[in-house]
Amino acid sequence: MRALVVGGSGGIGAALAMQFCERDDIDQVVVSWHHRRPVIQHQKLAWLALDLLDEGSIATLFGQVGEIDYVINTVGFLHGKGWSPEKTVSKLDTELFMYSMSINVLPTLLLAKYARSNLAASERPVFAALSARVGSITDNHSGGWHSYRCSKAALNMALKNISIEWRRVLPRCVVAALHPGTTDTPLSKPFQANVAASQLFSPERAAAHMLNTIDKLTPQDTGNFWTWDGSKLPW
Ligand SMILES: NC(=O)c1ccc[n+]([C@@H]2O[C@H](COP(=O)([O-])OP(=O)(O)OC[C@H]3O[C@@H](n4cnc5c(N)ncnc54)[C@H](OP(=O)(O)O)[C@@H]3O)[C@@H](O)[C@H]2O)c1
DSSP states (O other), X not given: OEEEEEOTTSHHHHHHHHHHHTOTTOOEEEEEESSSOOOOOOTTEEEEEXXXXXXXXXXXXXXXXXXXXXXXXXXXXXXXTTBOOOSXXXXXXXXXXXXXXXXXXXXXXXXXXXXXXXXXXXXXXXXXXXXXXXXXXXXXXXXOOHHHHHHHHHHHHHHHHHHHHHHHHSTTOEEEEEOOOSBSSTTTGGGXXXXXXXXXXXHHHHHHHHHHHHHHOOGGGOSEEEOTTSOEEOO
């Protein structure tokens, strides 16, 4: 089997790629990178440059990779480029909002647009993206982080929509939104102060949780939102 991990320079993306490599049932792991070429190495790894903001780059990637069993998008943006999450709506930043939507939502839709035929031959194709619990509308009890929350909620809708459409055209496929738990990466670094040590996962642990969750899913589970321990999150 072959896996595509989008975003191999990220903490969770790199760990996920390595864990795919270590599995006997996986022959090749294609990993995409954009800004930073990742440092991990393994004989099963193949690197491909990918600009997620360029639809042509995504179309070219799927033209190159051939048949694939897993497509996992691990790319996400919370802070950086002078931005931090808006705590109140009075701090809403239009550019941050638009950037968050462009990085956290649109690429998953574009990946789905071009991945379908590459997934068609797989016995149990998986198409998943890393969402976040804060994208759950039902689970939102504290507010804030407007652009990030809205973008992850929109990502969840995108995944649900893809799952409904693919039930007809890719009936063996599992489409999933995954919450990795708070994980020690650059993305969460500024927000770890109030996280108990037991609740802060290493990227390796988060990746193992998600592979464990994915492995248990069947096509009947498609179109759901899963947290790191394999339980279902409400939208
Ligand atoms: N860490 C957590 O606690 C946590 C919790 C819930 C959900 N998540 C989600 O898990 C996913 C992985 O996050 P992480 O913790 O591994 O973060 P990370 O280490 O900061 O990695 C983020 C990844 O996104 C890529 N990326 C960001 N902006 C990009 C852009 N404009 N174009 C292309 N790639 C871009 C980065 O690539 P470059 O480095 O090359 O820019 C990197 O590969 C994200 O979707 C995040 O929202 C994380």
